Amino acid sequence: MAAGKGVKLYGMWASPAVRRVEWALKKKGIKYEYIEEDLSNKSFELLQYNPITKQVPVLVHDGKPVMESLVILEYIDEVWKGNPILPKDAYERAKAQFWASFSEDKCRDAVRKVYFAEEEDTKMKAMEHLMEIIRVIDQELKGKKFFGGESIGYLDLVFGWMAFWLGIAEEVASFKVVDSKKFPNFTSWINNFINDPLIRGNLPPRDKTLEFFRNFRKLHLASCK
Amino acid sequence: MASEDVKLIGAVMSPFVMRPRVSLNLKGVEYEFLEETFGSKSELLLKSNPVYKKIPVLIHSGKPICESLIIVQYIDETWSGHSILPSDAYDRAIARFWAHYIDDKWFPALGGIARAQTEEAKNEAIEQVFTGLKLLEEAFEKCSGGKPFFGGETIGYVDIALGCYLGWLRATEKLIGITFLDETKTPLLCHWAEKFSSHEAVASVMPETDKLVEFAKMIQAKFKAPANK
Numbered sequence: 001m002a003a004g005k006g007v008k009l010y011g012m013w014a015s016p017a018v019r020r021v022e023w024a025l026k027k028k029g030i031k032y033e034y035i036e037e038d039l040s041n042k043s044f045e046l047l048q049y050n051p052i053t054k055q056v057p058v059l060v061h062d063g064k065p066v067m068e069s070l071v072i073l074e075y076i077d078e079v080w081k082g083n084p085i086l087p088k089d090a091y092e093r094a095k096a097q098f099w100a101s102f103s104e105d106k107c108r109d110a111v112r113k114v115y116f117a118e119e120e121d122t123k124m125k126a127m128e129h130l131m132e133i134i135r136v137i138d139q140e141l142k143g144k145k146f147f148g149g150e151s152i153g154y155l156d157l158v159f160g161w162m163a164f165w166l167g168i169a170e171e172v173a174s175f176k177v178v179d180s181k182k183f184p185n186f187t188s189w190i191n192n193f194i195n196d197p198l199i200r201g202n203l204p205p206r207d208k209t210l211e212f213f214r215n216f217r218k219l220h221l222a223s224c225k
Numbered sequence: 226m227a228s229e230d231v232k233l234i235g236a237v238m239s240p241f242v243m244r245p246r247v248s249l250n251l252k253g254v255e256y257e258f259l260e261e262t263f264g265s266k267s268e269l270l271l272k273s274n275p276v277y278k279k280i281p282v283l284i285h286s287g288k289p290i291c292e293s294l295i296i297v298q299y300i301d302e303t304w305s306g307h308s309i310l311p312s313d314a315y316d317r318a319i320a321r322f323w324a325h326y327i328d329d330k331w332f333p334a335l336g337g338i339a340r341a342q343t344e345e346a347k348n349e350a351i352e353q354v355f356t357g358l359k360l361l362e363e364a365f366e367k368c369s370g371g372k373p374f375f376g377g378e379t380i381g382y383v384d385i386a387l388g389c390y391l392g393w394l395r396a397t398e399k400l401i402g403i404t405f406l407d408e409t410k411t412p413l414l415c416h417w418a419e420k421f422s423s424h425e426a427v428a429s430v431m432p433e434t435d436k437l438v439e440f441a442k443m444i445q446a447k448f449k450a451p452a453n454k
Binding site: 052053061064066067068070071072074075078079090091093094095097098101102106136 | 290292298325330
């Protein structure tokens with residue numbers, strides 16, 4: 001592997017974890033080469049850079065690979081000092097990391113349970129649980145335009161998947177949890193986020209994404225039987 | 226530092242609680258250990274971690290910090306002395322990646338052995354634990370650079386992340402009669418495990434394997450008992 005200088009990002013167009021890294025790179029003004037991966041036929045380079053999980057995103061900086069989107073975000077923030085993403089204060093940073101893990105563990109899991117639920121009973125219970133989770137997020141956003149305050153910060157980048165991919169999941173799996181009456185702060189945040197100039201041009205096309213996740217869900221459910 | 230108000234809510238048997246304890250010991254920070262009773266949650270725990278209601282919770286001058294590895298990073302940044310995370314940004318990213326792998330993939334496989342409903346599922350989980358250990362052996366070789374710990378000369382982030390599971394790994398070995406840390410398969414990790422366990426910052430907070438075995442049997446019995454629901 002030639003240790004070429006510069007930044008490369010191995011990704012897949014529909015992946016929220018990959019977009020998250022792209023938003024961070026854009027926020028920092030970092031130039032990078034994007035390499036689209038066909039996950040059903042992974043490239044030799046991707047498997048060389050990430051033989052352990054074989055997943056995207058992988059950021060390669062001067063020939064050295066960094067894996068896991070949240071790890072990549074922290075790495076980017078530490079190497080490129082301008083436009084900071086994470087808070088400087090240790091306690092504020094610990095709080096931010098806590099909410100990030102809430103997004104990755106509790107929220108993702110809760111959405112997955114509704115998304116893959118086939119029986120009505122299971123689905124209803126899963127939806128109630130998901131709404132409890134969204135209620136917590138709604139509370140956190142009270143009085144704020146973004147998690148980061150007036151502008152997009154770390155937690156906005158982390159929760160950003162909910163601003164677009166949750167809507168995709170709702171349509172693909174026929175359920176609705178994003179309710180502006182029940183969760184006014186969360187709903188406002190979604191609108192603020194997807195309309196922000198940092199994000200607006202950098203979301204996958206909706207129709208193509210719907211088709212992708214419809215197929216993905218179908219295949220997953222078939223493989224479980 | 227003696228007047229610093231540092232409390233840790235936890236339990237002796239918990240590998241997650243062990244992580245901040247080792248970290249505080251490495252930094253020479255005195256703290257009040259508030260032990261939770263198994264089966265019930267204190268008012269302070271519920272107030273300090275309303276989202277997950279789980280241990281450990283570090284309370285520093287009244288401010289709660291939750292999630293074991295987040296607490297370890299907080300301890301590293303707040304107190305000087307022994308460095309837990311590497312100073313180089315790339316090395317830090319590699320350490321964070323391995324800690325994530327250990328928590329996200331490896332430990333759930335270990336836990337999966339006890340949770341397995343079928344023999345097939347149990348064997349699959351056992352295989353995953355072995356596969357993970359092989360990967361971690363290779364990671365150790367790269368990270369340690371011939372030195373005793375993942376962190377090099379001294380205990381670092383990945384040592385703490387993996388090392389705090391050693392008690393439960395050994396307990397599982399006893400419960401199912403399989404040797405996971407095998408000199409012939411992962412000699413570096415075997416040697417590392419001994420060095421880590423006997424380190425002065427670790428030895429006093431590593432739960433005894435036999436006590437963990439007893440504890441595991443007690444929990445299993447509880448879950449298998451007819452439910453009074």
